Amino acid sequence: MRKALGLAFLMFLMGCKNEEHVAVTESVPAGEAVIYDNMKQLTDVVIHDIFTPPVASRIYAYTTLASYEALRHAEKGYPSLTAQLHGFPEMPLPEQNKTYNYFLSASKAFFTVAEKVTFTLDSLKGNYIKSLYKSYENSLDKDVYDRSMAFGDTIGKSILKRFAVDNYKKTRGMPKYLGTNAPGKWRPTSPDYFDGVEAYWNQIMPLAMDSASQLKPAGPPAFSTDKNSAYYKFMKEVYDIRVNITEEQKTIAKYWDDNPAVMEHSGHLMFINKKLSPVGHWIGINTIATKMKNTPPVETAQSYAVTAVAMFDAFISCWNEKYTSQFVRPITVINELLDPTWQPFIQTPPFPEHTSGHSTLSAAAAYVLTQRFGDNFAFEDTSDFQYIGMKRSFKSFFQAADEASISRVYGGIHYRSACDEGNRNGKQIGEYISKKIKLRD
Secondary structure, X not given: OHHHHHHHHHHXXXXXXXXXXXXXOOOOOOHHHHHHXXXXXXXXXXXXXXXXXXHHHHHHHHHHHHHHHHHHHHOOOOOOOHHHOOOOOOOOOOOOOOOOOHHHHHHHXXXXXXXXXXXXXXHHHHHHHHHHHHHHHHHOOXXXXXXXXXXXXXXXXXXXXHHOOOOHHHHHOOOOOOOOOOXXXXXXOOOOOOOOOOOOXXXXXXXXXXXXXXXXXXXXXXXXXXXXXXXXXXXXXXXXXXXXXXXXXXXXXXXXXXXXXXXXXXXXXXXXXXXXXHHHHHHHHHHHHHHHHXXXXXXXXXXXXHHHHHHHHHHHHHHHHHHHHOEOOHHHHHHHHXXXXXXXXXXXXXXXXXXXXXXXXHHHHHHHHHXXXXXXXXXXXXXXXXHHOOOEEEOOHHHHHHHHHXXXXXXXXXXXXXXXXXXXXXXXXXXXXXXXXXXXX
């Protein structure tokens, strides 16, 4: 297993797919543009650095909160979000009767955090950041520029105080999770047999929830090899779908795969095919929605932050259940009971099965986006187009979330029970956050 991980890391260093040239800002972008451009830069870095989906949710949550906390002062009536969440210090306020460029402040806050939570932002995207700051420096009075930069920096550093104590560092040194051979329990899966990802994520401090188990989903069906049992029927459904998979089911499974680091095998060679994480996909959908509605910049920043908070807490809830129930993946049981050569349509990710992470975070994101934009918000999702060359149209956020959920059954990596319960739990989390967080004074 360690050899496989070493080879994966070696191939990552040698070169990976989907890297882009850095866009250089030549003049001060419009307010809306800088919020979107900054997010695009971060998403490219998250893809490049191959963060796991739970870690990606943490990155997006802290950076978007930093951006919003600085930019909210550009317009009256927008409350602090961090003041409504757990563990943040009181955010700095701008000096009264002083002039600021809050878009510059928001950018500085955003990248102050991003530079601490990613690996390669400075070297990979440094040209963008330096050019962005230079464009403002060339356009603003020196005192306004310096004041705006300083304010953004203090916001970012205040956000990082919470970031430093959310238990992430503590979980880095914990033992590997290798599963067990007990019936119905998770164990590493082919082709790479990696150990369980983020086995201690339930120890990360939630942002809105009081604890990882506050909004706990129901557990999986009882494991059984009885052909009349609920579990066996769920397992057999996954097997049958893969054997008789339709082109539409293939399309849906591919579209929502969102595995940030699929390990491709070609003979004795391995390489990593990088693309959006599920969090990045929904951040992309948020971008599409705010552009379609032409939302004011402060509301765009707020929408990013609230959606990211919902997904952050959704991952904590979901991962708490995954490593509590430690439920077995379909491939393990199908290979043992039905067909030793059976393989899922998409690669099984390395962590326990119940509940479905895609289902949970997609439903949470869909709920908060629906609260903002309405229940019948039709859109064309082009979030993943540059990475996989695919796009799809949806009549609502919930329709997209439902398709993301069932895609995991079509892909052969989840039972329907995990997807249905994840979907329900995600909506519960989204509803809780929507009620907890006040968006306007």
